[in-house]
Structure formats: C-alpha cells, structure tokens
Amino acid sequence: MSGALLQVDGLRVDYSTRGRWKEVVHDISFEVPAGKVVALVGESGSGKSTVSQALIRRLPENGRITGGSIRFAGNDLVRLPERALRKIRGAQIGFVPQDPGSSLNPLMRVGEQIAETLRIHRRMPRAAAAARAVEILDEVGIPQPALRASQYPHELSGGLRQRALIGIAWACGPQFVIADEPTSALDVTVQRHVLDQLDELVQQHGTAVLLITHDLAVAADRADEIIVMYQGEIVERGATADVLNAPAHEYTRRLVAAAPGLREGRLAPQVQVGEESALFATFRERVAAQAGSSAPEARAESILEVRGLGKTYGVRGGSFLAADDVSFAVPRGRTLSIVGESGSGKTTSARIAARLVQPDAGTILLDGEDITRATGESLRQLRRRMQVVYQNPFASLDPRMTVERIVAEPLRSFRVGDRSSQRLLVRELLERVRLSSELADRRPGELSGGQRQRVAIARALAIGPELMILDEPVSALDVSVQEQILQLLVDLQAEFGLSYLFISHDLGVVRQISDRIVVMQKGRVVESGDAADVLGAPAHEYTRELIAAIPGSSAVSG
Secondary structure: OOOOOOEEEEEEEEEEEEOHHHHHHHEEEEEEEEOOOOEOOOOOOOHHHHHHHOOOOOOOOEEEEEEEEEEEEOEOOOOHHHHHHHHEEEEEEEEEEEEEHHOOOOOOHHHHHHHHHHHHHOOOOOHHHHHHHHHHHHHHOOOHHHHHOOOOHOOOOOOHHHHHHHHHHOOOOOOOOEEEEOOOOOHHHHHHHHHHHHHHHHHHHOEEEEEEEOOHHHHHHHOOOEEEEOOOOOEEEHHHHHHHOOOHHHEEEEHHHHHHOOOOOOOOOOOOOOHHHHOHHHHHHHHHHHHOOOOOOOOOOOOEEEEEEEEEEOOOEEEEEEEEEEEEEEEEEEEEEEEOOOOOOHHHHHHOOOOOOOEEEEEEEEOOEOOOOOHHHHHHHOHHHHEOOOOOHHHHHHOOOHHOOOOOOOOHHHHOOOHHHHHHHHHHHHHOOOOOHHHOOOOOOOOOOHHHHHHHHHHHOOOOOOEEEOOOOOOOOHHHHHHHHHHHHHHHHHOOOOOEEEEEEEHHHHHHOOOOOEEEOOOOOEEEHHHHHHHHOOOOOOHHHHOOOOOOOOOOOO
C-alpha cells in the first residue's frame, strides 16, 4: 500500500452498549492517494461514518479502536499521542461534517469561525486571520464574502453554511479532507454546486478526499475510486466505472439499481395478490365505495384541482410570496409530482391543497366540489378522502404510542369498526405495506426510518382515502430504502386506485413515480406536463438545471 497519502490497514472498531462491547468495523484496509477522491459508500449502519470518525480519533465515548493502523504522512494516528494529533487535525487533515446546522457555532460569526482555525494552526495575527477568512469564503464560492463573514450561521442558507464548513476544513491547506455526507441535506442543485466547489479545490491544491456517502450516484459523479461497505466490512472496491458498470457483489448491485440517478423510467407495479380475510375484503369495498361516491357521469377527470393559489407570509422586515397564481390538477388514479428547491413554494401549495393552510387567493376542488372554505365537520369529513404523509416519520408519529395504536387512530377517530376488528385490520394493513404484524406492539423509536415511513403510509391508508399527499416522503432515507418505499407506493396505487400528489426536490426520485410533473420556482409554476415530456424535453432553463443536477445521471454511460 506504499505511495498513498493515507493508508488504513486492518482497522477494527468496537462500540459498547449496556456495558457489552461489540465489534462494528471488521478488519478494514484501504488507501487514499494524493490528489484523488475516494468514495466510501454504504447505507446507514454500514460502518462508513464510524470509519471516518476513527481516522481522526473522534469516536464517541462508547467507541474504541481495537486493532489496525492508520498511517498518514509517516505517522500512525492510532498510536499518536493526543497532543501531537491535535496539531494534525485541522492543519493537515480537514473534516467536513454532514449537518452544518449543528456543526457551526451559532454564537460565533461565520468569519470568526474560520479565523479561529487560522489563529490556532497557523499562528496568524487576529487582523490577518480575519482578512484571510473573507478570502476563503470567496474561494469556496460564497457571494458577498465580507458580508457573510460578519453574519451568524442562522442567517445563511443550508448551502452557504455547508460551503462555510468546507472553508473551515480547507482554511489551513490540508493535505487530506474527510467529507462525511457533506450534501445529504441539500437540494440537488445546491448539492451540485457544493460538490463542484470540492472538486475545484482538489484540482487547485492536489488535496486527497475521502467522500462518505450513502448515494452511489453521488460517488459516481465525483470519485476516482469507490469502496463499498456493508455491515462493517468492505465488500467491493475498484475504479468508479468498473464498480458501476460491472458490480461484483450483490449488495453493490442493489445500490446501483436503487440510486435514482443511475436508473431510468417509471417503476412498474409489482402487486402480490395473496389470501385476503373477509375483514380486509370489506375494507377494500369501503375504499371502492369511497372512490365511487359520486355518480360516474359527475366525477371529474381530476381528483384534485387547484386554481390560482396565492399565499404570502410575513417575515422580518417585509413579506414573502410563497405561492403566486399556482394552478395544477391531479389525474384520478395517477401521480402528479411537484418538484422544486427549498423555497420554491411546493410544500406550501401542497399544504393548501390538503386544507392545512388557508390560501389568500384561489380555489381548491376535490372531485369537482369546491372545498376552499370548508370548515368544521365538512373539513373533518374531507380527511376520509385525502390523507397526508410527511417527510419525517419520526416527528409525525407519536413516540409514546405503539404501531397498532398509531395505525388504528384514524379508525377510532371516525368510529370504523370495534376494537377487535380494528386490531385485525391494522395487522393486515401492516402486511400490505410490507411490515411484519409482529411490529404492532413496538413504538416508533424501535423502528428504522423506512419502517416508520411504512407505518405512516399504513395510517394514511387506514380509512380508505382516494388521494394521498406525500411531502418529501423519501428524502430522509437511504437510497435502497427510498426505492422500497417508492415501489410500495406504486404497488398500492395499482392495488387501490389511489391518486398521489407527490412533493420532492429531486427529479431523480420524481421520474420513478410520476405520470405528470409540475416544476415550481420562487412560488410560481414555470413548467408542467406529462413526465416523459418534462424530463425528455424540458422547456424551461430551471427544469434543465434540475435535470442536470441529478447525481450520477451520465455516470454509467460515461
């Protein structure tokens, strides 16, 4: 392994849980050459972030390195005294963490946080460090760097905060940078700009980068070499093109298949028809009756239509136009997706459509009926016909309630069945969303993110809605779990004839589930049409920018 800037040989890491130590990283070996980007790829729990923390000896208190060596610039970091290691961190090894919201000091101005690194590691005078901090902000692509240096983190957008963290990592010109999921919380266009900035700094300074990511498509765009981790072990490694075009391990093949940017076209239904209880057959009849409640000749072609929506929010020192003359329609039994970056107005428009937010202007029609001003019992009854699934299932599920109580809550609210029939229906609903009925007695904290989102979908499905409004339902999940949830939604739509209003910032996700697409920017609809037309021949420059930002979209063919 000679010649590499970083050499990891036989690394082992243990974690202590309830007083018992368990090995979570097993005999890991790899190297990172100077001037190269190596991606460490795997899902949550694969051990990749543990490896990144071990490299700089920043494991949590219940973690410890139990074997192996980490050689950097002639030193074994595993055995180096802490005092000597502090001189290497920041000066020779930079670290870009995942969450800028919790990684930047909220009480310090952005420029001061960069200047502090320069004063500690480069012994720069205060005035010189402050001036250099402004230059660094400019170098990492932050506009108006002098102004931004004087601001606090909360005054910057997520993308600007992430660039500031890159500035801190690069402040002292390190030879090696660890970027741990540096863009996972960002819009795809902002993600592209941040990663472009990393690439530019690598090209200019010959820095080596270890890129930690759960998304193989991101690695495909940026890495010279890919290392795939699964359950604490390396299962595959190689040049990026080789790993993508001819993955040798089954797990890698699953990651390639699941990455939104590495696949084309809409998912096809894979409905599995099995035995069905009389109770669930009754439920299915209730769903059908709900969907056919209007006379066939009176039913509108679109299950939901909004016309001319407007919404303005007051902000400090003025107002913000969140929705400006927004119009769209959700075809019955199909999926309309609204896509756009943070602040585009997509979530505001969806919340207005769901009657969770009152519009300042416009009309909302459900099955041709004006529901814009529905209140009281009329509004409550609308909840039987349309349900919302939110982005963060952990926040939307009561942590004190069991899964059974959560899914049964709408049944109790609308007095559907007795406790015995509710219990049986909950278990069949769990099976319909690919969850074991054995999970019914667990609480949300005992479930994975994907399991929690399935519980949220089962709860939304419980009272047989015609329309489901899905607000970024997969953005917080690993890509393979994303694919499972998207496939589930496609299957449920085929099984129950559901209509979806799907909200996302990621066109790579949207193209897997959409029949029609609406693109929003700064509160306005800039493009809409059939999914194939919008994705295949986008008319608006902003849509083209979103498509170009899909990670990995040209990696396999390239």
